[in-house]
Every structure is written in C-alpha cells, then in structure tokens.
Amino acid sequence: MGRLHNLLLLLVCFFSTLLLAQVMSAAAGMAAVKVSTTPIFSKIPRAQTTKDFQVLLRIEAPPLVDLKGRVPIDLVMVLDVDVESVSLEPVKKAMKFAIQQLSDKDSIAIFGPSMSREVIPKFMSIHGSRRVAEKKVDELEGRRIAGPARSSLDEALKMLEEQPASSSDGRAKFIVLVTDGEDITRFNSGMPEWFTAALAKYPVHAFGLGASHDAAALRLIAQRSHGTYSFLDDGNVDKVASALALCLGGLKSVAAVGARVVLKAASGSGVRIDRISSGDYASSVSQVDGGASGEIVIGALYAGEVKSFVVHLYVPAAPPALRTVEGVCCDQQQLLVASLDGQLYTSGGVDVDDAAAPVDLVVERPNAAVLVPSAIVVNQIFQFSVLKMFDTFIDKEILHRTPVTGWNDVDVDDLGRKLLARWEELVLEHQFWVGLDLGSLDGEITAVANSLSKQYIVGTAYIFSWMSSYKMQRPTAMGSPANVVGVFVTLEVHLTLQVAITLPESGGDEGECHECEYTCEKQLPPAPPLLEASGHDGSSYRLNAAYEGVVSLDDINQFMIKIYQGMVKANNLKQCQPRAVA
Template identity: 30%
Template sequence: MSSPDNKTCGVCYGSLATGKGQAIFTAECSHSFHFGCITNNSNNLCPVCGIKWKDTPFTMPNSSASNTFFPSPFLPPQRQYPRLSRVLNQPQFPLRPVLESETFSDDDPLPGNVTDPNSLGLTTGLERVTIKAIPERPALGASESLSEFSVLVGLKAPSISDNGRNFQHAPIDLVTVLDVSGSMHGSKLSLMKSAVHFIIDNLGPSDRLSIVSFADTAQRILPLRRMIDEGRQSAKQAVDWLSARGSTNIVHALKIGVKVLEDRRQQNPVSTIIFLSDGNDTCNYGAFSNPRHELAYLHLLPASICPQNRGMENSGQQTTFPVHTFGFGTDHDPVVMHAIANASGGTFSFIESYEMLQDAFASCIGGLLSVVTQDLCLNLRSASHGVEIKSIPSGRYASETYNGGSQGIIKIGDLYADEEKEFLINLSVPSLPDDDAERKTSLLDIKCSYRDVASNEMVQIEGELVEIRRPKSVFPQDMVLNMEVDRQRNRLSALLTITEAQQMAETGNLAGAQAVLSKGRSELLATASAQAGDTLCMWLDGEIEETRKRMATPQVYMQQGRAYALSGMSSHTSQRAASRGNNVAGAQVSAASFGFGGASGGPSAKPAVFGAYVTPTMANMVAQSQQQSKLAKGISPTPK
C-alpha cells in the first residue's frame, strides 16, 4: 500500500518539508518518517503498511526498555490514526486503536452453537457437587435452648482430569485491561508482556481474548478473538507493540473493557476482565471532591461491573462481569482496586514483587479456565418447628433469610474444579417438652442447584438431613466442639480482625490497629483447632502477624500494609485465592496445607501451597509458569 501523500510523516502526520531541522528516513517500502518519530520502533514494522523492514539506519533498542511506535499524544484521536487505521485492520497487523464511540461487534464467531455442549466437545457430564453438613456439637440437652447454634455447610466442586481441561471447562471470553502509562516503562512493561504471553499460550481454541491498553485514554488493541493459531499470533503481536507513556485513566480503561463484552455478537459461558495497573487514576480527579474515597470511582464505572450504579429502574437481573484486579508494585491505588473487585465479584491481588506477575496471572487463569459449575444456589430450610435460621455470614455472596427464618438462600455462582466453599449457618434451637424418651431434632434440609457446564444441564442435589441428638443428660463427649466448625469460626474471626485493623489504620491509628491484630492473634491461638495444630489456623496466624508487621509505620502501611490487608480481605470474603505481597497463591511452600474436611497432616491434606482456597488446577498452572520461567533463564527444570 502506498501513502496517499509522501510529504507527511507516517507516524505524527506532520510535514516532511525540508528546512524544518528534522532528519527524514525513507523506508524500503517507500514510506517516509521523521527520524525522531521512527527510531523507537522496536518491531521493524512499517507503521503505515505493516511490512517487515529488513534494514534500518539505526540500532533497534531492547523492547523492554523502549517506547515503541505510539501515536502522538498531542494530536486529537481523529488525526492520530487517519491512514494507520486502514492497514491495522488487516489480519496480519492486529494493532488497531479505536474510539469509545465505536461499536465492538467484530468478535470472532464461536465454533458451532455455543448453547450446544456437543458443538464445543462438552459431551460428558462431570461428577456432582458434594455437600457436607456438620453441627457444632453432636448433641444438645433436651431441656436446653440456644439462641445461636452453628451448622457448617460445605460444598466441593467436581474435579477435571488434566487431559480434560480443554473440553470439560466452560469456554471463556477474557478481556485483559493493561496499564501502559509512563510508570510501566522498562522492566515492568517487559514482565507484563511475558505474563500476557503466558495467558495467550494457555487459552483453548474455544476461548476468546481481547486486549485493552490504557494510559491517558484506553484503546482496544485486539478484538475478541479465538485462541486458535492465527488468534494467538495476532494477540502476541498486539502485546509486543505495547509501549509505555502518558498518565493513567482507570475509569476510561474499564469502560472500554466492559464495552468489549457488552457489544459482542456472541457470548461464551464465562465472561471476565483481568485489570492490571501500577498507579492511581490521574485523569478523573476533577469528577469528585475526595479522590481517595472509593465510592467516587465506583459511581463513574459501568453498572455491569458496579451493580449499584443501575438505579432502581434497572435493578432487575442483569449480567455482572467479574473484574480480577492486580495492583502492580507499591504505588497503585489498593482502595480503588479492592472496591472494583469487590463490587464486581472478582478478587484483588497485590503484586509487590514485579517478577511474580506471571505466576500471579497463572494462579488466576488456573481458576478461570476450570469453571465447572455455574449459577450455583444453596437453599436451606428449617426441618423442625421452632428451629430458625438467624444469620448467614456469607462474605461477598448474596444471602438472605425469609419466611420468619424458616428458609434461607446463598447465591454462589461459579465454582472452579475442586473448589470448596464453607458457610456457617447460625440457628436458634428450642428446648423440647419434658419427656423420658430420647429424641432427635432435625435442624436443616439442604438443597443446591447449579448448571453443569460439561452437559449444560441444570442439576438438583439434596443433602442429608442435619440432625442432633437430644438426650435428657448430656455427657462430656457431647459437649466437644467440632474442629471443622471451630476452624471456620477462626477464619471469620481473622477476617473481622484484619478488617477492623485496616479501618483503624486508615484513620492513622496504627497503634490501635496493631493492638487489634495482636489480640485477634492471641484469641486465635487459644482455640481448640489451633491448639490441635490445624494448618488453616497456623496459616491465619501467619497472615495476621504479617499484616501487623506491615502496619508498623505510616510509610510502611501506605506502601505495603493497605494493599496486603485489602487483598487478604478480598480473598476471605470470596473464599477464593488471591496473590499478595511477595507470595503467589498456588506457589509451593514447605509446610503441609489443609484440605476439605482434613486437619494438619491428615489423610486429606493436600500438597503445600501459599494461602487458602487454592485448587489443584491453580497450583498446576503456577507450577507450569515457574517451570517456564526457569527454562527462560537457562535453569534446569525441577524433575516431576
């Protein structure tokens, strides 16, 4: 393709007239540029026609430390891409900056009928979700009445085989929203590119990926494309063309990311956004009086990631896209990123060490690529007169009780393969009439419903009736608190402790925050499950202590403590793994971890990993990322 006017620079569209004091470079494809505009083009591709240059009159800098070709920030959008847009729409040249006003309905068609599991190879249904229910004590005296008696209800998703990952999980539409502002220059940009390459390599042929980059404004640089060979190549080329410059516009970035999903012609069963930033929004402070207040950001964002923005007239059932946020380094805005993740149903990860970014992405992707159930609801019903459901501390999962406490519901949504969720259902239990006969009290009927992604069918499951004995005389063994109930109380208590400390630290009361954490830690270590050496309790103890250390001084709190605490709160409220600090969820550690229904070192203990809520698929994906990093550094991989 020839330039319509070879008297203008193909990058800045400025005049190439002689006598302007600028050197001119004419490429072998006949297109001409200001020498200063083209010297940072590290890809050797012509910005006008996309032809690969064989020879250049300058030395190409390393891509990780260079500002690759990027339109002039001083020109309005209408003048930045007048000729470039015509060639960047070609399949072999994927970079195509677009405006927010455009409609993103150019997504790749899905293979066959996405609603038909046979067209996607999802021909075999998975095993069913399993339910467990455990009263806090096996017996309660017939004459006793308790205003709060807990039953632990747990769910575990089915497994998928290693060779079934590509056809037993729900296909995903993934939008990565990536910060390329000036602060991402150098090694951070290079590490981010490698991490996104890892995502691209691990998406299946039914999965689709779109890439949005942002600085002063956001640009969709890759349409929603299937990750077949051509799509992978286009995605990697788009990532490689990213360069760092400008300021940070988080609001516009998320609007564009959401628009990609809202405008698509077809939809995969799972839709989500991964959002990475290393800074604060520097473009929208004028929209509100207090830029530190998280709600000031939320009201500017689309309702499909912040449902509270829908208003009463649009409060019906609508799609919400989870946003998994990654705060990169110590200068990002953790309050905003936690708020966005919490509002949308995603997780917030704090990436303190730049080198851990790919592993953190791998942990998140390992979960997203193993969704096996959707629309999961847990339905609870009182099984005896006088037994009432008093409360359901369900974290970020919507729950409610109704019909006078005789019924309750928890809306959980998606589950990853092998993922576990546990909830304490707090009941009131009445005394029984004076009677010599030994009795039982039925406490709860439990049912759950969900969509099996492998068969695309709705599944209904009934749990066993939850009962306790009601003897006239209670023996000591009847008073022993169940360890699994105790450890779940400890998890909730640790969450409350960290939340209270973080709120105090935000007001500047670090001494009070440290006192709260020390007290919470002492109470945790005094519990029966901690005394028994339960590994979850040991991990919670370490988390509380690490949070306390990161609240030592105002400077340490601002750089580390705030993000670390908020990431922990995000993980616990969703019961879903999140990376934080210098630790990746799913990375191997030396101590034994805890398992579903298991205690420290018990038969169901799983391989050791950092943190709670890690599934085998997540751990395997992190291990794959780490092996890849070793090979890239020339280190012999660890034998299996």
C-alpha cells in the same frame, strides 16, 4: 533451552495428571459437587432452646480429571500501566502466557489505557486466532498521559453489557485488571449506578503493580465484583505472569457456573436462619418467611475448590413428639436442608440440572446430653471471627486515611503493634474453646503486621490481599507470587504456576506454540528418563541432570503423595486405630 524446559515440565505434569486421573476415576463414578453440613453439636437436649446454633456448610467441587473438561470462558483483560514507572515487557509476557493457557473454546478481549490504540475491543475466539491475539499484545501501549484507569474498565464493562444474554449460556465471564495507576481514587466514591450494577455481574481479579498503585481502590473493585485483589511490590513487578497464574489456574478449570447454595429450615420445626457468615460471597436470609430460607451466591466454582461457610440457626426446644420425617429416627430432628443450584460441567457439556442433591442436617434430641463441640466447626467460626477483627481494624486504622490527610504522619510501627495486640486479645478471648487450632494463622498474621510495620503503603496492600484471599477462599499474590495462602491453592493452580515460572526470561517467542505450527514442527527427540541409575548394581537411582532446575524431588514427592492418596480413596482403605493395651 527454554522450549526444552517447558516441554520437560509439561511432560511431568501430564504424566502425573494421567496417573491421578486413573486412580480418581475409580473413586468417583460420576463427578458431582459435594454439599455437606456439620453441626457444632451433634446433640441438643430436647428442652433446650439454642439462639445461635452454628452449622459448617462445605461445598466441594470435583477435581478436573473427574470432569473430563471444564466450562469455556470469556476473558477480558484490562491493562493500564505507565511506561515511565513499569516496564511493559513483563506485562506483555504475562498476557501472552494467559492467551496460551486458554483453550480453543474460550474467547478473549483486551483493553489498553485510555486514549491508546484499540487492541481487541470485542470478544475474539481463541480457536484459530491465538497468534493474532499475541500479535495484538505486541501492539500494546503504555499510559503516556495521566488519566483515570477507570476509563479502560468502563469500556470493558460496557462491552460486556452489550453482549446478548444468550452469550452467557454455559459460559463464564471474567475480567483481569492489571494497573500501576495512582489516579483511580474515583472508585472510592461516586460510582455511577450502571457501573456498580455491571461490576456485580462480572468478577474482576485486580492486580496492582508496584508501590504507587491505589490498593484501596482495587480492593473495593474486587469486593464489589466478588473477585480477588493481588499485588506485586517493587521488587517483584517483573513476575506478572506468575501472579496471573494464581488466578488463571482457577479460571481455566471452572467446574460450575451460576452456583448458588439454597438453605431451607425444616418445615414445622420452628427453626429459623438467623444469619450466614460467607466472607465476600453474597448471602441473604429471607425476611418474608421469617428466616425460613436463605442463600449463598458463589457464581463460578473452580475444579478442586472447597468453600466453607457458617450458618447460624435459632433452634427452639423440641416438642414432646418430634415430627416424623423419612430417614429420621424418633429421637432425631431435622433442622435444615441445603442444596446447590447451578450448571455443572460434565463430559457431555454443561448440565442445567441441580449441581448437587439436597442434604439434610439432622441432630439428636435426647432428654439430656453431654455437649462436645466439633473441632472443624470451631475453627471455621474462629476464622470468621478473625476476618471480622481485621475488618474493624481496616475501617478504623487504614481506610480513614487518604492522600489528602497524608500517609507520612502514620506511625507504621504503632500500626503493626496495634494489629498484633488485637490478634493476641482475640486469641485470649477464645483460649478455652475446645478443639481450637490456630494452624498457620499465627504466622500469617505476624507476617501481615511485620509488613505493615515496615512500610504503610505496602503493608496496607498486604492486608487487603490477605483478606481478599480468605474472604473469597482463593489464592492471591501478596507482594510476590511465592507468598500465598497455601490452603487455597488447587492442583490446577499449582500446575499453572509451575509452567509460568519456567517461561523464558526474554519474553520473546521462544518456547511458544501456536496451533498453526504443530504440523510443521520437527520431530522432537525422546524425553530423557526421569531417574537414572547411580550405582553399578542398578539398585539405586538419582534424578536425571537434564531435569535440574525444572523438576525437584520435592515436586515429585508431592505428586506421588497425591497419587497415593487417590489410590487409598479408590480402594476404600481406612487407617486402623491401634488397639488399647489392657
């Protein structure tokens, strides 16, 4: 039955993806990353000097159906689980699920706990070796002797560093770390120089299992490697596969590698880049040219992802005669040029050319103007203000506490109240901002504070995971795979998660498919119809009972909404605004 459920779900996903591909292909002749800039004000009075002129910078990757493929990946999985505290079966099940999700062009390496037998210490191509990799997973051993989890990660990083430079051409490398370990506090201080340098090259997506894992250490690893941090609480440690799906959905849909946003102030304008708000993505402003240039390093960009940053500019008063620039009118001024460098995947492979054409930021410079802020820019600025407030709270209220100073004396109710008080103060400070919309933030932050009020250790893991999601603008599991920031879930992540949810409970071979078995598989019966008539006249229908528990009407509705949106975009349709009544 597990195999039938998986097949039915995959058929629905495949059917929906095909329909989406058809309507989206008409909307985009050639896939490309879209770069756009939106100024806080579309006009700046000519004589006005603005010391902090905010610009929203958005990077939008094309959907996977437009790319007709994706960048191959080299995945390293590091597992360090204590057999006395966590069952290995859900972890092995998740490992096999990850192997099944990889394509033939991908490769995998697996490291178990230190002092255990080797698993796959070097990269092994998935092509023709999927079953071998799964059998190696069956040989995985748990941690039986107390030791630092860092040893396994050390070995993984050393292996990656030994790879020839050419092995990274047109490929993306990632590390997935799954641990329940307590004894990894060495991450918090005294990292060797080589370790820190290597960590910055390879994103580590860290998953903490249960209340005993060191959330602060895993958060630090994720931050320094520009990866993500997720955790599963004690009630959800058996849902490792679903938690990994939130990450795997992105890893197996990489659209570009080496993505880097290049910013240049318009020549002769006197404009300079002051700073860049980019979350946990590395950004810099050149001091050599006085702030005339800057960059944001994204690295791997997943299909369907949208990245939002805020660039802060110093804009001087405009000269009497504005500099003539092609495509810019006499009362307009060019302030900034943004472009994206990197290797974008196309149907023929990885293209080494620029991933997106340069985009000019142009504003009007009239003698006088009524300034109306852009709501989308206002809300992105506020979001970064929230993250800054959380960073301050974490530094003052959480990180100074260690197992030595003790957690038992922490008043968790007081910490939760403090966080809510800081949030309410921030909202009051910005209550008069035109266009501000709190959206889901109020509910999310209330949930974070409530978690902190219930239990300090779980609450801090919740805060770290929520912050990781917003700073990397990617989904993370916050105690449970069902608890995610929905705005960062792409279509590929959603589909991967749905497949993970339907995995057999046994964790055995039921429902698993191997490339060597396809030719000897018996012919499957035809799939039952999705809808069946429910009335005698055939005018009404209902969901076929065979799909109950596999596909819900809500899933179908969501797919149809995406298909409809694609059709609207493909036909270049616009919503007409109602005419005003005289």
